[in-house]
Amino acid sequence: MKAFPQQPTYTGFNEPSRVEADVCDLEVEGELPLDLNGTYYRVGPDPQYAPRLGSDIYFNGDGMVSMFRFKNGRVDLKSRYVRTDKFKLEQEAGHALFGAYRNPWSDDPAVQGKNRGTANTNIVFHNGQLLALKEDSPPVAMDPDTLETIGNWDFNGKLSSQTFTAHPKIDPQTGEMVCFGYSATGVDTPDIAYYVVGPTGEIVHEVWIKSPYNCMIHDFGVTRDFVIFPIVPVVSSAERAKAGRPTFGWDGTKDIYLGVMPRRGTARDVRWFRAPNQFASHVMNAFNEGSKVHIDMPRAESNMFPFFPDISGKPFDRERAAARVTRWTLDFNSKGDTFEARQMTSLVGDFPRIDDRYAMESYRHGYLCVSDLTKPYDALRGGSITGMFINCLGHIDLATGKHEEYFVGPTSTLQEPVFIPKSATAAEGEGYLAVLANRHEELRSDLLILDAQRLADGPIATVHLPVRLRQGLHGNWVPATAA
Numbered sequence: 001m002k003a004f005p006q007q008p009t010y011t012g013f014n015e016p017s018r019v020e021a022d023v024c025d026l027e028v029e030g031e032l033p034l035d036l037n038g039t040y041y042r043v044g045p046d047p048q049y050a051p052r053l054g055s056d057i058y059f060n061g062d063g064m065v066s067m068f069r070f071k072n073g074r075v076d077l078k079s080r081y082v083r084t085d086k087f088k089l090e091q092e093a094g095h096a097l098f099g100a101y102r103n104p105w106s107d108d109p110a111v112q113g114k115n116r117g118t119a120n121t122n123i124v125f126h127n128g129q130l131l132a133l134k135e136d137s138p139p140v141a142m143d144p145d146t147l148e149t150i151g152n153w154d155f156n157g158k159l160s161s162q163t164f165t166a167h168p169k170i171d172p173q174t175g176e177m178v179c180f181g182y183s184a185t186g187v188d189t190p191d192i193a194y195y196v197v198g199p200t201g202e203i204v205h206e207v208w209i210k211s212p213y214n215c216m217i218h219d220f221g222v223t224r225d226f227v228i229f230p231i232v233p234v235v236s237s238a239e240r241a242k243a244g245r246p247t248f249g250w251d252g253t254k255d256i257y258l259g260v261m262p263r264r265g266t267a268r269d270v271r272w273f274r275a276p277n278q279f280a281s282h283v284m285n286a287f288n289e290g291s292k293v294h295i296d297m298p299r300a301e302s303n304m305f306p307f308f309p310d311i312s313g314k315p316f317d318r319e320r321a322a323a324r325v326t327r328w329t330l331d332f333n334s335k336g337d338t339f340e341a342r343q344m345t346s347l348v349g350d351f352p353r354i355d356d357r358y359a360m361e362s363y364r365h366g367y368l369c370v371s372d373l374t375k376p377y378d379a380l381r382g383g384s385i386t387g388m389f390i391n392c393l394g395h396i397d398l399a400t401g402k403h404e405e406y407f408v409g410p411t412s413t414l415q416e417p418v419f420i421p422k423s424a425t426a427a428e429g430e431g432y433l434a435v436l437a438n439r440h441e442e443l444r445s446d447l448l449i450l451d452a453q454r455l456a457d458g459p460i461a462t463v464h465l466p467v468r469l470r471q472g473l474h475g476n477w478v479p480a481t482a483a
């Protein structure tokens with residue numbers, strides 16, 4: 001096969017690994033708690049072939065799923081590519097056939113109209129199914145034990161949208177999966193298809209609504225009674241895509257919107273609230289107190305994604321891209337269309353997580369990847385970092401506003417953490433954080449286990465991997481009792 005280009009996206013820690021691993025009983029420094037009993041699944045981009053167009057953005061790589069299975073103080077690793085339609089077609093051809101991110105007009109004519117999904121963004125477990133997700137395509141089902149790809153999952157033929165979010169929300173009380181697809185009728189369309197999937201995997205509620213403008217809707221908020229669609233101007237344009245420019249770009253002139261609807265509402269019930277131009281992408285949690293709806297998101301003054309450039313040609317502004325968790329509050333029954341904003345922490349970062357047992361309700365503890373530029377980074381030993389620079393793990397106590405940080409050291413960075421409760425009945429926040437550390441000097445990965453209530457103390461166990469897991473996107477914990 002053709003060599004990958006010598007570009008930051010494909011070299012150093014980012015060099016595609018393409019390794020499907022099975023490692024039994026990983027080496028552990030410290031002690032793995034005996035109550036860690038279950039599986040941590042995570043996924044990230046790991047391109048199978050050199051990019052068709054000579055370069056590509058990191059987010060367009062093929063999905064590689066890793067699974068860490070914990071039991072009796074031991075942990076095994078398994079990693080497998082998701083055998084997407086794209087993966088199989090390209091493997092057969094022996095080279096890349098699909099072109100730029102979310103740009104079907106840049107594909108080899110031989111694959112026109114084929115499913116472009118890479119399944120590289122999130123991996124969730126619902127109704128006994130493991131689903132690998134990419135927001136431009138339907139879920140891909142995998143065997144939760146072997147990681148064999150089962151195939152595209154369309155909810156027994158009921159998925160009417162062409163797309164499915166990488167951030168569905170599973171209700172810890174009802175077992176429902178609340179989800180949506182945007183650009184639901186194709187690239188650069190305003191259609192949002194909203195679904196409630198019952199605990200047995202059937203679509204039980206479906207609503208089609210239109211976004212105020214065509215844009216990326218990466219995540220959304222779900223409370224006990226409402227759903228919230230954040231509309232942020234990472235805008236799409238088929239014209240730009242056809243001209244060979246990025247499909248998505250930042251529009252610094254447009255307002256943001258929060259589209260709010262009762263969970264079992266209809267398109268007529270949607271209310272649009274608005275605020276001046278700003279950026280937000282991920283949702284930490286959302287909850288409501290009667291008609292008062294709160295959604296917590298890392299919020300920045302401007303675009304956080306340099307690879308989706310400003311459509312007016314303005315250069316990327318790193319300072320204005322700094323995100324801090326902010327609580328937006330609106331009243332669904334109010335006459336106006338405005339909402340309030342309250343910054344919840346001074347920590348700068350993204351990839352927010354919670355104790356998922358408290359999803360959709362009032363909660364106290366939040367965790368996130370933090371970029372702390374007051375801490376040293378040794379570029380001579382670690383090499384340069386491309387993309388988001390995550391050197392700390394943060395815990396925010398939303399009740400007191402206090403925070404705690406764990407610094408991973410001057411030659412390492414971190415991936416998204418996952419919270420693991422000590423037991424099903426443990427109090428909120430009583431448990432562990434599992435997080436992959438990228439060891440840039442050694443070009444290797446470690447999985448760190450921290451006490452979620454004592455982050456500053458550092459890991460209680462460090463699981464040494466003999467392989468490198470490229471920077472991933474999202475993952476989830478599945479307790480042994482649920483599998």
Ligand SMILES: [Fe+2]
Nearest residue numbers: 166218282474
């Ligand atoms: Fe995400």
